[in-house]
Amino acid sequence: MADVKKIATRDSYGNALVECFPDFPNMVVLDADLAAATKTGIFKKAYPERHIDCGIAECDMIGVAAGMAAAGMIPFASSFAMFAAGRAFEQVRNSVGYPHLNVKIGATHAGISVGEDGATHQCNEDIALMRTIPGMVVINPSDDVEAKAAVRAALEHDGPVYLRFGRLAVPVINDRPDYRFELGKGVTLRDGKDITIVASGLTVSESLQAAEDLAAEGIDARVINIHTIKPIDAELVAKAAAETGKIVTVEEHSVIGGLGDAVIGAIAENPVPVYKIGVNDEFGKSGPATELIDLFGLTAPHIAKKVKEVLGK
Amino acid sequence: MDVKQLKKTANEVRKGAIEAVYQAKSGHPGGSLSAADIFTYLYFVEMNVDPENPKAENRDRFVLSKGHVAPGYYSTLAHRGFFPVEELKTLRKVGARLQGHPDMKHIPGVDMSSGSLGQGISAACGMAKAGKLMGRDYRVYTLLGDGEIQEGQVWEAAMFAAHNKLDNLVVIVDNNGLQIDGSVADVMSPYPIDEKFKAFGFEVLTIDGHDFDEIAAAFSKARETKGKPTAIIAKTVKGKGVSFMENQASWHGAAPNAEQYEIAMADLNAIAAGLEG
Numbered sequence: 001m002a003d004v005k006k007i008a009t010r011d012s013y014g015n016a017l018v019e020c021f022p023d024f025p026n027m028v029v030l031d032a033d034l035a036a037a038t039k040t041g042i043f044k045k046a047y048p049e050r051h052i053d054c055g056i057a058e059c060d061m062i063g064v065a066a067g068m069a070a071a072g073m074i075p076f077a078s079s080f081a082m083f084a085a086g087r088a089f090e091q092v093r094n095s096v097g098y099p100h101l102n103v104k105i106g107a108t109h110a111g112i113s114v115g116e117d118g119a120t121h122q123c124n125e126d127i128a129l130m131r132t133i134p135g136m137v138v139i140n141p142s143d144d145v146e147a148k149a150a151v152r153a154a155l156e157h158d159g160p161v162y163l164r165f166g167r168l169a170v171p172v173i174n175d176r177p178d179y180r181f182e183l184g185k186g187v188t189l190r191d192g193k194d195i196t197i198v199a200s201g202l203t204v205s206e207s208l209q210a211a212e213d214l215a216a217e218g219i220d221a222r223v224i225n226i227h228t229i230k231p232i233d234a235e236l237v238a239k240a241a242a243e244t245g246k247i248v249t250v251e252e253h254s255v256i257g258g259l260g261d262a263v264i265g266a267i268a269e270n271p272v273p274v275y276k277i278g279v280n281d282e283f284g285k286s287g288p289a290t291e292l293i294d295l296f297g298l299t300a301p302h303i304a305k306k307v308k309e310v311l312g313k
Numbered sequence: 314m315d316v317k318q319l320k321k322t323a324n325e326v327r328k329g330a331i332e333a334v335y336q337a338k339s340g341h342p343g344g345s346l347s348a349a350d351i352f353t354y355l356y357f358v359e360m361n362v363d364p365e366n367p368k369a370e371n372r373d374r375f376v377l378s379k380g381h382v383a384p385g386y387y388s389t390l391a392h393r394g395f396f397p398v399e400e401l402k403t404l405r406k407v408g409a410r411l412q413g414h415p416d417m418k419h420i421p422g423v424d425m426s427s428g429s430l431g432q433g434i435s436a437a438c439g440m441a442k443a444g445k446l447m448g449r450d451y452r453v454y455t456l457l458g459d460g461e462i463q464e465g466q467v468w469e470a471a472m473f474a475a476h477n478k479l480d481n482l483v484v485i486v487d488n489n490g491l492q493i494d495g496s497v498a499d500v501m502s503p504y505p506i507d508e509k510f511k512a513f514g515f516e517v518l519t520i521d522g523h524d525f526d527e528i529a530a531a532f533s534k535a536r537e538t539k540g541k542p543t544a545i546i547a548k549t550v551k552g553k554g555v556s557f558m559e560n561q562a563s564w565h566g567a568a569p570n571a572e573q574y575e576i577a578m579a580d581l582n583a584i585a586a587g588l589e590g
Contacts, residue, residue: 060435060469067439099417099426
């Protein structure tokens with residue numbers, strides 16, 4: 001995929017905010033001293049009067065967002081996933097989730113692809129935390145096209161939404177005229193009958209590559225992109241389980257409480273074996289993002305190897 | 314509404330709070346009683362609210378940051394006509410609207426859900442900032458406990474309020490001097506409260522939180538203050554009006570038994586009788 005265009009979904013976030021504002025005049029964008037990194041700086045440049053820097057005070061930022069939503073605005077509260085979902089978890093739970101306020105949380109720098117900053121900034125727990133909050137929608141887009149569509153879908157949805165974006169530039173895989181983003185709907189990107197690979201975020205392109213490599217070896221793997229982890233498309237997952245008999249999940253997140261567990265939960269009453277690839281029960285570490293993704297087993301060769309192992313091939 | 318009428322109303326608010334906590338067999342009477350005069354002034358004089366249209370876009374907003382004194386708050390809302398006073402007896406019961414802590418989704422007149430300390434002031438800042446951004450002239454009020462201001466988020470919010478020149482925001486600290494584990498000065502002293510808010514950029518007014526003339530003067534001063542938020546440090550008595558609850562930390566979050574309930578009501582009825590004629 002060397003010649004494929006690559007864009008970090010945090011850039012998509014900043015650009016989408018600018019594109020959406022004319023259609024949603026009640027929008028306001030909050031940041032906590034990371035506008036250059038979360039890319040809300042792009043929005044700030046276009047609409048400075050609607051960009052509020054809260055300083056390094058994420059808990060207050062979430063509360064301010066809640067108050068703005070209660071007053072009829074649509075705030076996007078932006079920070080790194082570590083601080084938006086981690087540090088401010090209880091504010092998200094009590095000030096946003098409990099009153100079901102129309103707050104969008106734009107969390108960038110999720111997962112190990114943060115890279116060199118290391119474990120303190122690599123949030124592998126945000127999906128687990130956010131999906132436990134009643135009424136919270138959790139979206140983890142796979143590329144630029146999907147990330148931008150997700151921002152618009154979040155605006156069209158009345159209620160709290162957690163949007164997970166990455167720091168690393170990832171291949172654009174959804175750039176096709178008939179692409180449509182539907183909240184809560186998984187997307188079968190490749191059909192297959194031997195096994196299903198369910199992926200989310202930056203692991204979707206790696207899973208597609210793995211499926212292609214497996215096809216060359218005679219293995220017919222289905223690939224499903226779950227951009228909305230909550231509510232998960234249980235119907236699509238159940239169908240894949242019934243038709244292919246085995247599932248491998250791939251996520252840039254802890255294997256505890258993330259996509260893998262959401263998939264297992266979706267088919268718990270009619271289960272098939274589910275094999276989880278993700279960050280095992282450990283912290284991340286410093287290093288270039290691409291090396292870390294390989295080190296943690298999230299790249300196409302690792303996914304293909306796991307599939308073959310599961311199929312006994 | 315004159316001072317005598319305000320005193321009578323506040324006394325009824327106190328009776329409603331005691332009734333609610335007694336019926337619920339749990340809840341927080343101490344702070345409900347210390348804040349009753351402030352609640353009464355806010356909802357019967359200061360704030361532009363309409364019980365017939367509780368979600369009116371340009372209404373003034375109130376956030377009970379110290380959400381545990383919901384009994385006093387609910388009693389005020391009920392006496393102001395947002396819902397029947399009789400409903401106070403359903404506090405904390407299964408199926409009731411009156412949750413243990415304020416729930417904006419179901420209780421008429423409640424502008425923000427609250428209860429986890431330190432969070433309400435941030436929401437109040439958000440409402441005030443939104444008012445400025447959207448060009449609306451409503452005002453926002455939030456009530457904090459003096460123990461609550463031990464939460465770091467309060468000071469994040471205080472910084473935000475002054476930085477954004479939120480002169481449409483009034484922060485009131487119910488300085489009754491007590492928290493669950495004892496006196497605030499002993500547990501983790503927040504003093505000097507006035508100097509702290511001054512240093513954070515607030516106009517600061519210290520008043521007797523049971524003196525309606527002082528309360529009125531403070532809110533009037535806040536309206537005149539431009540370019541910065543106002544903090545009113547209200548010196549109050551925890552348990553105010555009920556003899557055995559006054560200045561007792563143990564009545565922070567405990568319900569009276571039948572005998573204590575009778576004494577409490579007798580105390581408040583005596584105050585009511587004193588206000589007649």
